[in-house]
Amino acid sequence: MLSVVGITSNDQTDFLVRTLAAALVALIPGSWSIRKRESSSLSRSVMLGLALYMFLSSVVDLHAHLTHIVNGASIPSIVLRVLLGGLLLWLMPRR
Secondary structure (H helix, E strand, O other): OHHHHOOOOOHHHHHHHHHHHHHHHHOHHHHHHHOOHHHOOHHHHHHHHHHHHHHHHHHHHHHHHHOOOOOHHHHHHHHHHHHHHHHHHHHOOOO
8 A cells, every 4th residue: 555655555554544544535524614603513524524433444354354464353343433433423412
């Protein structure tokens, strides 16, 4: 993944880069809502961003587990984050 910019990497480095990318993508809803403060609920955007992070980081960890970068100890964390992401979406205020 990092070889695109000329950096030599391995599977563990790529895993860490994907984890950081998931966190950065999760910042998008909050950043988008701040541009027009009166048009959207900030708390809704923050909760959506947190739920998005929970789901994306679970996908990254699942991929790492399936490609044998991390071991089976990551499975409970994956399940917990998916459940927390679903709970955040369920608790999110409706429009």
